[in-house]
Amino acid sequence: MLSSFTLGQYYNTTSVIHRLDPRFKLLQLIFIIAFIFVCKNFFALFLMCALVLIAMLLSKVPFRMYLRNLKVILPIVVFTAILNMLYVNQGEVVLFSWWIITVTLDGVLKAAFMVIRILLLILISAVLTYTTTPTELTDAIESLLKPLKFLGLGELVHTLAMMMTISLRFIPTLTDETDKIISAQKARGADLESGNILSKIKALLPILIPLLFSAIRRADDLADAMDCRCYSGGKGRTRMKKLVPGAKDYITTTILIVVFAAVIVVGKVF
Amino acid sequence: MQNIIEINNLTFQYDGDSPNSSAAVEGINLQIEKGSFTVILGHNGSGKSTLAKLLNGLLLPTEGSVSVDGLLTTDEKNIFEIRRKLGMVFQNPDNQIVCTVVEEDVAFGPENLGLEPSEIRKRVDSALETVDMTEYRFAAPDRLSGGQKQRVALAGILAMEPECIVLDEPTAMLDPKGRKEVIETITRLNKEKGITVILITHFMEEAENADRVIVMDSGKITADGSLFDVFSNTGLIVNAGLALPQSVELLSVLKQKGFNVKPGYISPKAAAKEIYRALKGGTL
Incomplete structure (x- = not known):
């Protein structure tokens, strides 16, 4: 039942995007998202579309994987489109009018603009999650937040990264365990499927309590094991793998800066 | 020969227990020789796991003392040195692997020691080689079998280059194949690398390669000797609640x-x- 649930959505293949330094990838993603919002007109937006499309092609992840992501957010897209069409009532060209509903050309354009924006956001985020393992992401976040140690927050950053690592490590373990508990409770005659929402929530209790109990016991064991391996927080700790940016990272960043500059110029000129 | 572990008159009582109840470990005197292979046998609740945790300062003695290579566990500033010298592997392999990739987990210990990245790399590669898990170095731990996971946990300890490894029922949750893999690896470490091994178990068959067998019951040592001597006294084994x-x-x-x-x-x-x-x- 839960075994189909996979952690993150890393798509294992080798591509330029896969091999980028995860810190660069993460920062590039943040800037691309920012610039998707900066776009003032369709011309600028088309530049971003081209950028996202190229990133998707370079990632070597099949398009159906991306489509799957879009399917999930379809309701939000439709909702946004309708809302924008109805709310924007400016412009002379009225396409459709009935009772209190008026749809203008401007409204349709605005809706299209918003929809493209959302789609781009989802697609470019998917490029990151398909090409970067959760571990790489955690390392990137820890490394990027390192400057916070000058504010005395170094240990906090390390602790958060360690918590992320441990969570990622234990999600499959606890998923397996949940499956086992569900089977065990079913074998004892527990009814998990029928009834209204309230009785379904109630039926979850016999699953959640043993799960919580076992998670705490595991945490206790893990703490012992970490103690035994001389863990004492982030202080004095080194890493085996150092993230080292290469030519790919600088080249992609340069390309992005050019595109961003173009977006600003196009936004001003047209 | 030199002793790596010296235990003098060790007694330990858990905090929650009433002062009148019997101690988890009581009046233990024990010396473990460097390079030896010792098996500690005992049924559940005999105090053998408590003894293990006392060896590297996870628990501190209520009375008496424990020292590893001359370092007392009660001295706070020794604790990391002791834990580096005396590695510990626990029963449940799932609960001692910290990272999501095998080789990164093996690197966890050396990283905590603050070693140079190149040195960590070297140790990780050699530890994985020793436990024969090199081909799985990029695997996710949850995809491995129990025996493989336990070997990864063992590699994580080896990468810290310990002098002594304590294994607390490392095979209790494994199938026969995994059990064999782990025991063979431990035996090899002892024979080829000269690492002192203390194997805590209730599977008597695993005592086969031991230089010395210790039987524990109700927190006390009830037998201590060579494999042959201990098992010749069958009444004692049965009295300790062992099959x-x-x-x-x-x-x-x-x-x-x-x-x-x-x-x-x-x-x-x-x-x-x-x-x-x-x-x-x-x-x-």
């Missing part, structure tokens, strides 16, 4: 029936030889 290995049981029944056999042989092969000797000797 005799089949071969030992067979030999002791034969002995009761008047055959001239000694029951201290744990492996079926050695037991068969002993029976053969007794029969050929013609004592019937």
Whole structure:
């Protein structure tokens, strides 16, 4: 039942995007998202579309994987489109009018603009999650937040990264365990499927309590094991793998800066 | 030979227990020689796991002292040095792997020691090689079998280059194949690398390669000697709440029936030889 649930959505293949330094990838993603919002007109937006499309092609992840992501957010897209069409009532060209509903050309354009924006956001985020393992992401976040140690927050950053690592490590373990508990409770005659929402929530209790109990016991064991391996927080700790940016990272960043500059110029000129 | 572990008059009582209840570990005196292979046997609740945790300062003695390579566990500033010298592997492999990739988990210990990245790399590669898990170095731990996971946990300890490894029921949750893999690896570490091994278990068959066997019951050591000596005294094993290995049981029944056999042989092969000797000797 839960075994189909996979952690993150890393798509294992080798591509330029896969091999980028995860810190660069993460920062590039943040800037691309920012610039998707900066776009003032369709011309600028088309530049971003081209950028996202190229990133998707370079990632070597099949398009159906991306489509799957879009399917999930379809309701939000439709909702946004309708809302924008109805709310924007400016412009002379009225396409459709009935009772209190008026749809203008401007409204349709605005809706299209918003929809493209959302789609781009989802697609470019998917490029990151398909090409970067959760571990790489955690390392990137820890490394990027390192400057916070000058504010005395170094240990906090390390602790958060360690918590992320441990969570990622234990999600499959606890998923397996949940499956086992569900089977065990079913074998004892527990009814998990029928009834209204309230009785379904109630039926979850016999699953959640043993799960919580076992998670705490595991945490206790893990703490012992970490103690035994001389863990004492982030202080004095080194890493085996150092993230080292290469030519790919600088080249992609340069390309992005050019595109961003173009977006600003196009936004001003047209 | 030099001792790596010195335990003097060690008593430990858990905080929550009432002062009148018996201690988890009581009045233990024990020396472990460098490079030896010791098996500690005992049923659940005999105090063997508590003893393990006392060895590297996860628990501190209520009375008495424990020292590892001359360092007292009660001295706060020794604790990391002790834990580096004395690595520990626990029962549940799932609960001691920290990272999501095998080689990164093996690197966890050396990273905590603050070693240079190149040195960590070297140790990780050699530790994975030693436990024969190199081909799985990029795997996710949850995809491995129990025996493989336990070998990864062992590699994580080896990468810290310990002098002594304590294994607290490392095979209790494994299938027979995984159990064999782990025991073979431990034996090899002891014989080839000269690492002191203390194996805590209730599977008597795993004592086969031990230089020394210690039996614990109710927090006390009730037997301590060579494999043969300890298993010759079958009454003592049974009193400690342990089931005799089949071969030992067979030999002791034969002995009761008047055959001239000694029951201290744990492996079926050695037991068969002993029976053969007794029969050929013609004592019937």
